[in-house]
Amino acid sequence: MKKLIGLLSLLLLVSIFTPLKSTSANTMFSDVGTTHRAQEEIYYLVQGKIASGVSSTQFVPDKQVTRGEAAAMIGRALGMNGEKVATKFADVPSSNFASGYIKQMVERGIISGYPNGTFRPYETLTRGQMAVLMNRAFKYGGNTVSVASASSTLMDKGIAQGMADGLFGSDLTIKRGDFAVFLARGINTDFRTTQTETFDQTMYVNTNNLYFRTGPNTLYPWIQKLHSGQEVQYSYSIGDWSVIKVGEIVGYVHSSFIQMDKPLDIQPPVTPAPEPEPEPVPVPVPTPPVDSPNTLSDLVVIIDPGHGGTDPGAPGNGFLEKNVVLNISRHMNSYFAQTPIKTFMTRTDDYFVTRDFRVDFAAKNKGDVFVSVHANAFNGIANGQETYYYARTAATNPYEKQSRALAIYMQNRILEAWNLTDRGVKNKGFDVIRANTMPAALVEVGFIDSSKDIAYIQSEVEREKMGKALFLATLDYFYHFDGRQDVLALYEQFGAAPSNRIH
Ligand SMILES: [Zn+2]
Structure with missing residues (x-):
């Protein structure tokens, strides 16, 4: 009988061979093309519905992965039932998309909350937390495994690499694309960098x-x-x-x-x-x-860093507008990355995009608001901060009231951040806001050629503050204009509070 089985195995062996990495997922994300570094891993997980895009066309691989997202992906990998349930965590209500996974994973000792009774589902996951989570989920060690030993297990198994300095980088955050790579490697040895499983x-x-x-x-x-x-x-x-x-x-x-x-x-x-x-x-x-309609995760913010590539924008004091506004936009984006609100950036690096692209991109991604980030230049003497909206005719952007309110909240926060000369909120037909099809504002954070304003513009700390100001101003708009109460928790998350109602 044994011989027969052996023979049969042999027959089966030659009959079909499907490379395990091949995926036939129908989903294609416009931001995960065939040359993307995590392409195979992302589509492998998507095929099994272990990972999903933030929309049918976008995976957003560069967004930081949150604790909630990580819990959901690992929970799905383990075949858990993701039905939403009440949890013991004050900040994970049953409406949270990952509540079911978080509860089951806590029960199995795979994941835990913080001593104060919170879970912080929107906090970004660190590499150290990821290592512990994967060790527990895939049973590489006991549930009391240390970060150091969890990290070295992942490195030994060819699931994660250390950093150039030989350390693991336990406190660093992880992008969704990279998390997908780690998770796919945990599941499937074909993706690993070394083969150690017997x-x-x-x-x-x-x-x-x-x-x-x-x-x-x-x-x-x-x-x-x-x-x-x-x-x-x-x-x-x-x-x-x-x-x-x-x-x-x-x-x-x-x-x-x-x-x-x-x-x-x-x-x-x-x-x-x-x-x-x-x-x-x-x-x-x-x-x-x-998510049921009208939750925070249905909100979409389009962040539009001005200029880029062959269009440097305004120069001054050795700086170029395109670089400064990209940096501020990234800071703004990273605040949103820690919340359920989705963002799309019209450009994520130093390349040229047309005005039409910006407007179409915003519409295609169904933005709720559009925030264009710029810096001014004039004669070296002019200085200060201003915000534009467009409301001259209803022929193009129909969201006049909304755009004006958005601009008011933007101007308020950018002044609060840098406290430069207040040049006011202005109605002007800049193409990118005029042609837009959603509430839109264009912020001029300061004058790049002003000796006064450059002190802020050239400072990384100040640009980070500006990114936070633009983030909070967007929340102010959602809170005061749309009357959304659910953004209150997001202010709290960053030790802030809503502005006064001023529109
Ligand atoms: Zn500009």
Whole structure:
């Protein structure tokens, strides 16, 4: 009998070979193209609905991953039911998209909150936290594993690399794209940089027509059907799924269909059954969370750093406007990255984008507000801060009142941040705000050629303050104009409070 099985394995081996890394996901994200460094890993996770985009067209790989997002992705990898539930954490209400995963992972000792009874789901995850989380989730060590030992395990397994200085960088944050790489490597050895897993535990299939898949849930395609009594080599588990080797092929089966002992009645191998087989395992596959409309995560802020590439904007005091405003915009973006509110930047680096692109990009990403960031230059003497909106005719941007209110809150916060000369809120037809199809404001943070203003513009600390000011001004607009109460928690998160109502 053994000989027969051996022969059969051999036959199966040559019959089908599907490279495990190949994915047939239909989803394509415009920001994860074929040359993206994390492309294969992201689509592998998306195929199994372990990761999802922030929209159907955007994955936003450069956004920092939050504790809540990480809990959801790992929870889905482990096959947890993501149904939203009440939790013991004051800041994780049942409405939170990750509440179900957070609760189950806390119960299993995989993740924990803070001593003050909060979980901080919107706080960015650090590399150290990621290492501990993955060690516990994939059972590399006990639940009391230290950051140092968790980190070295990930490095040993080829899941994460250390930094150039030889350290792990435990306090650094992680982008969604990089988190996807780590998680995909944790699940699938094909993605790892070294191969250390052994497949030396012999086990036996205990059912016929068992689907042998490319990932740990039924959304992944099957490579072969295994038969009762078939010998397989087990290595490790991902939730309720086992990673096994059949011949030279590594893949996944539900753990309830393999066992240590050889099954007593080995059914003779048969040619594939003629009738369609039902799925052997009705494993619940969690659907990725879809937030109910009108939650914070439905809000979209378009951040528009002015100029870029061949268009340097205003020069002054050895600085170029394009660089300064990109830096401020990134700071603004990183505040939003710590909240559920989504952002899209019209440019994320130093390259040229047309005005039409900015406007179309904002519309395509369904922005709720558009904030254009600029710096002025004139004669070296003029100085100060101003904010523009457009309300001359209703022919183009129809959101006059909204744009004016947005501009008022922007001007208020930028003055609060730098306290330069107040040049006021002005109605002017700059193309990028005139042609826009959402509430839009254009901020001039100061004069780059002014000896007074440059003291702020050239300072990284001050630019960070400006980024925060633009973030808070956007919250002020949502709070006062839209009457949203749910942004109050976000002010609190950063030790701030709403401005006065001034529009
Ligand atoms: Zn400009």
